[in-house]
Amino acid sequence: MNVNELLTEAYARLPDLVGAAVDGLTPPQLRWVPQLGANSIGWLVWHLTRIQDHHVAQLLGTGQLWTEGDRAGRFGRAADPDDTGYGHTPEQVAAVAPQSPQVLVDYHAAVWDRTRSFLAGLAPADLDRVVDDSWDPPVTLGVRLVSVVDDSLQHAGQAGYVRGLLPG
Structure with missing residues (x-):
């Protein structure tokens, strides 16, 4: 298995997890929290998608999908490229x-399509490229990609857990 296949395999698990977490839920269920200070299913899925969108766009040197069209408006948000949910x-x-589960699924699908294309073009040597030198040690492309998928999988699991706590 090469680096492209390995990373694609990891990221490809997310669409099914996202879909399972939100399928059939109402907007109030997407916004429900088990207690004050906890995250909702809608927020968790939005956040994991925002982080992937933000970071992959940065790696590509392009704009984020979040800021295109009325995508942000479907979440009741402004199209602020810096609003990823971190520190909310x-x-x-x-x-x-989110207006519906479908807006979460659609946004994630668009981000996943772009991520998949990016991963397909990677060579093993690309993973050693420093993408953020503000850390010690500096963050390489490989570390950034693993960090994003790790964070995303954790949040997808949390969304599934919160779904199991939904009343009724």
Whole structure:
């Protein structure tokens, strides 16, 4: 298995997890939190997609899919490229209001399509390229890609867990 196949395999697990977490839910269920300060299913799926969109766009040197068309409006948000959910307060979590499960699935599918294309073009030597030298040690492309998929898989699991806690 080469690096492209390995990373694609890891990222390719996310669409099914996203779909399973949100399938058939109502907008209020997407926004429900088990207790104040917890994250909702909608926020968790939005956030994992925002992080992937933000980071892969940065790696490609392109704009984020989040800022195209009225995508952000379908979540009750402004198209702010810096709003990824990192550091959100409970009030900001509650303000992420996807209109339906489909808007979450569609946004994630668009981000996944772009990520898959990016991964397909990678060569093993690309993984050693430094993409962020503000850390010690500096962050390489390989470390960034593993970090994003790790964070995404954790949040997808959390969304599935919160779904199991939904009342009724």
